[in-house]
Amino acid sequence: MNKFSNRKKNSLPKLLWQPSQETIEKSSIVSFINYINKSFPNTSLINSNDLYEWSIDKPELFWSSIWQFTGVKPRYFGKSILEKKSKMIESQWFKDAKLNFAENLLKDKNKSHAIIFLGENNVKWKLTRTDLYKAVSRTKQALEKAGLKKGDRIVAYMPNCPDTIILMLAATSVGAIWSSCSPDFGEKAILERFGQLTPKILVAVEGYQYNGKKYNLLEKISIITKQIPSLRKVIISCLTNDNPEISSIPNSILLRDFIKKFQAHDIKFHRFPFDHPLYIVFSSGTTGKPKCIVHGAGGTLLQHLKEHQLHTNLKSGDRLLYFTTCGWMMWNWMVSALASGATLMLYDGSPFHPTATRLLDYVDNERITVFGTSAKYLDSLKKAKLKPKNTHQLLSLKTILSTGSPLSPETFEYVYSDIKKDIQLASIAGGTDIISCFVAGDPTLPVYSGEIQRRAFGMAVEVTGEAGTPVVEQKGELTCVQPFPSMPIYFWNDRENKKYQSSYFKKYRNKWCHGDYMLLTDRGTAIIFGRSDTVLNPGGVRIGTAEIYREVEALEEIDEAIAVGQKARNDTRIILFVKMRKNIPLTLDIINKVKIRLKNHASPRHVPEIILMTPEIPRTKSGKIVEKVVANIINGDDVGNTDSLENPESLKHFKNRPELKKYS
Template identity: 55%
Template sequence: KEHRLHVDLYPGDRFFYFTTCGWMMWNWLVSGLASGATLMLYDGSPVYPDENVLFDFAAERGTQIFGTSAKFLDAAAKAGICPRKTHDLRSLRTLLSTGSPLMPESFDFVYGSIKEDICLSSISGGTDIVGCFVGGNPTLPVWRGEIQCRLLGMRVEVRDDEGVVLGPGEKGELTCSNAFPSMPVSFWNDSKGDRYRAAYFEKFPEVWCHGDYVATTQHDGMIVYGRSDATLNPGGVRIGTAEIYRQAEQVNEVVESLAVGQTWEGDVRIVLFVRLREGLTLNESLSEQIRDRIRQNTTPRHVPARVIQVSDIPRTRSGKIVELAVQRIIDGEPARNRDALANPEALDLFVGLSELQR
């Protein structure tokens, strides 16, 4: 269903997704064999010798379906490459992105610098289901900054904390209220099912709660604002971290950012960590530029109380930044599952920061 109908994958298509074997997207890619596709595999860095390397691969092999991450597209845009002018991408008809929310500016980059006549499908689901809840549709328009649609057979709804289904533009929890074939049915060493129910059905009985903070749109698409458990709550107002990243990472000097909420004086304040371009040092002028960008394009509540430079940001092996691990570190608690990280040593950069004490 996902490949044939939502991705527009045909027998004989050359199907590429940049992924490690440890990410669920590897399983998702290999499943393309069931549709008769030819899999395109790439082993190596996606940015060496530069950000053109995956487009070199796609052009040389005549790839029809090209899959990558939102972070890669952002890095390619910041590198200033323009594959539309330098590569023959006539065969390419679908570009897939997942791993984190795809920002509206990345839509601009794809259509302006990669290819004009392409279906850009931001997709979102989970390792738990080895599939998607929302994704692409080759028969629908692509709207800037939006995931096109809810997937067939998935009764995906947005709910508030009381379980009320919300309308377009109202932010809440991504839920699915019907069973589906790839839904896990149990956990190992959980004979009574307590951990299983707590993971998915504790918040809304009999309704799968996936843990993403989202909203539907007037086009019946969806926007993902981040993980629910990483949602910031200054002054009792819920803020998705992606709303902050979108603005902070538009500042030319900022390569990557990570936002967490720090308990402070009886409330929560937002702390934004930034990784800058090589050789740059954060000063008050750049800090204020980042804050101004966030303030002007969101709300005053989104503006971080502290902006702190770090040399690296911890991420999983599939490239997802880990806000919760950093949250635990700055709260003086040990981070869990360090072995699941691609760069666990990066967590040590957040220990005992003096900037967090004032």
């Protein structure tokens, strides 16, 4: 164990929530355990920890049972469950199975709500499951008439609204491959992504609203269209303007005109192989052109069904709000909840406009049961000193999900003290690479401050230490040592799997290395300390950046921070940049306060040598701060591709800082 860690072995952090016996007994985990015990007479699982061990010992039985328990269509998956098990990158799941992803999300046709949409401008839109089915039917026919077929790429420059989901389901129902980015991406970032895919169809929104301001995208769409010669059709969805002028966009048509000739009828779903490509998602692209990661329909569906029904306890009739954009994999994750009978509660716009409680107002007004968001959002509520427990009822809310970055113990405790006491707070972590989670929630287990509840079922997660062997109660690399269904089927334009191999299997032979710096406790919970490629190493001591952020950002004067290492003299020193709360200067007293807190709450090694103020911190489109880019700037290294950043102009605040020039 790192001798400078502030965590004592076997010490229990603060217990924040304990599920009632009734909650446990009514959970889908217990139902699944009973199903397993009944299906396999020699099996006698008692609790979720037993289930996890069984899922790792018998992965073929586990994943085939998930298929049956969650009601995947068709019921029959063939004889082969897992082939080439001994080599992860070559493993193949359910070789004999055929399915249609869209069919599984549209299997219930009834009058219950499938989608409820709220825009920042208060535009509301509700679709029943019957409405959704009919809309997909009409759109599918129109896409087929336009020449879209199996294997074609359809790309979307769209907000988080019903049209996007309808178009995705229609496209994937015919076996086309879907890829999406949110409308806040600039044209260069879009071209770097979509331009690699030679898409046949582009769907785009004419404009959107964010933080009270409307943005017209027609000029960007025109530029993008003219630089992707493979496009045969550009379909324009209307969100802020019902009658946009689109004559400057080649081969363009309004969505309503595109589908108006077609009547809804029963959809004939053609079923494709389990590994048929479904989505292409993108790496952040901060080190070059974004990698295009291809995910299969079957693996995506199975993983999401497992995570929704077991880890999130999502059931038919639940209402799921995940605050996300179409440029983040959580959009893909969220949409799959239709297959579990949940209602998708969509929101598009700023979560803080016109007030900081906009999303919690939505939870109350629409009786939302599961609310997913980012750690940064919850921290922002805490920093604003909001106490929703005093202003909102939140009676329907049973679960809060948090991801995107590590959730600090202080923010864990804020949720229970100031939002709602009786609630499951599930910090979850995985990534675009697997379109799912390695570590997740568990409604049958307690919640401890600062800890993720468990390793996800069916995911053979280990922490690999510096000696290359598994460790417990020590920090190391998050690794996975067995195949799982939602591994990428391949990278686009990577014929020999060289990029794929290099991305996950370069460090350890036949062991997926995810790039997160993590600790597994002896109780099976997990703590993530940040990305392993941004781990600080002063004096040879490895420190995860999240260890610094959780202490620094607990101070009310500081909004957020970014810590990087400056290399010289055969060592590294920690440089901390802080963004202050509004109108608060960075004084010597505050600098000393930061240093004392880090020394007392973490260790002397965590104390930065220099603390500087910055008005802005660079982040990706999905909201993750980019330590590596800032480190490259202050070390004089190549910064790489900045077009993928939400705010590339912020980098100027880290260049040519005189305080950093004397270190050599």
